[in-house]
Amino acid sequence: MNGIVAEGIEVSYGRGRRKVRALNHVSVAVQRGNSLGIVGESGSGKSTLGRVIAGLLEPDSGTVDLDGTPLASMPRTGPGSLSRVRQMIFQDPNSSLNQRMPAGAMIREALVVNGIECDPKEEMVRLLDLVGLPATAADSYPFELSGGQRQRIAIARALAAQPRFLICDEITSALDVSVQSAILRLLRDIRDQNELTLAFITHNLDIVRALCDEVIVLQDGHIVEAGPTSDVFDHPQDLYTRSLLDAVPRFPWRPFSVAAAD
Ligand SMILES: Nc1ncnc2c1ncn2[C@@H]1O[C@H](COP(=O)(O)OP(=O)(O)OP(=O)(O)O)[C@@H](O)[C@H]1O
Numbered sequence: 001m002n003g004i005v006a007e008g009i010e011v012s013y014g015r016g017r018r019k020v021r022a023l024n025h026v027s028v029a030v031q032r033g034n035s036l037g038i039v040g041e042s043g044s045g046k047s048t049l050g051r052v053i054a055g056l057l058e059p060d061s062g063t064v065d066l067d068g069t070p071l072a073s074m075p076r077t078g079p080g081s082l083s084r085v086r087q088m089i090f091q092d093p094n095s096s097l098n099q100r101m102p103a104g105a106m107i108r109e110a111l112v113v114n115g116i117e118c119d120p121k122e123e124m125v126r127l128l129d130l131v132g133l134p135a136t137a138a139d140s141y142p143f144e145l146s147g148g149q150r151q152r153i154a155i156a157r158a159l160a161a162q163p164r165f166l167i168c169d170e171i172t173s174a175l176d177v178s179v180q181s182a183i184l185r186l187l188r189d190i191r192d193q194n195e196l197t198l199a200f201i202t203h204n205l206d207i208v209r210a211l212c213d214e215v216i217v218l219q220d221g222h223i224v225e226a227g228p229t230s231d232v233f234d235h236p237q238d239l240y241t242r243s244l245l246d247a248v249p250r251f252p253w254r255p256f257s258v259a260a261a262d
């Protein structure tokens with residue numbers, strides 16, 4: 001199948017009495033061009049699963065295939081290599097961006113490292129424009145940018161590799177609601193234009209509803225519910241899913257919507 005297929009993923013951290021089973025026989029499948037929401041309370045295993053799908057953490061057992069190719073058999077370099085095929089974006093752009101490099105240089109570096117055939121300067125400006133930043137942002141260091149602008153730089157740098165898979169771990173949780181929706185609209189558009197397959201980890205169930213075709217609900221490293229987002233959210237079968245949905249604070253005067261400014 002084209003897309004992300006993970007089967008029988010098991011991950012434990014630590015040993016002996018300190019052993020934590022972070023993922024217990026977790027399987028997910030998401031079609032190419034679709035988005036998978038990964039939700040669950042803190043410590044349920046979301047980031048662990050994201051890192052396994054991204055090939056940043058080797059599971060104790062289980063397999064991950066991206067567009068039908070096992071992660072384990074992907075070459076280290078070249079067009080089919082893991083770093084070209086997938087990119088991961090994290091909650092805190094401060095820790096992933098190089099503080100001593102201007103934004104434009106970071107994006108150009110990603111183009112060169114990934115062997116993208118292009119005029120690096122032109123492509124860098126195109127990527128900045130794509131994420132809604134002016135060409136002048138190229139000269140700014142991360143500390144000169146706002147949190148939302150830094151996250152856009154992180155997205156532009158991830159897109160520089162022309163990935164087919166994007167794994168996003170809480171990428172908007174540090175941002176205010178209007179910046180969140182702008183970044184989510186951007187991701188949705190990029191996904192639709194480039195047939196990107198997205199895995200989206202978040203605590204925000206409204207975001208999942210707005211952005212994700214499928215959702216899995218994790219509790220203590222187990223999947224307790226999975227399926228099309230509307231089915232799972234409108235007719236939750238599991239008590240835990242219901243409690244997560246009931247816990248969502250509602251602010252009627254400012255409903256969250258990715259489509260708000262369309
Ligand atoms: N490097 C690690 N070493 C030991 N235990 C870890 C490590 N990373 C995660 N864990 C444990 O594995 C479990 C799952 O952690 P994980 O980070 O995947 O949860 P999460 O759902 O992403 O939580 P959050 O919403 O707080 O980010 C937790 O019990 C956590 O304490």
Ligand SMILES: [Mg+2]
Nearest residue numbers: 046047048169
């Ligand atoms: Mg996490």
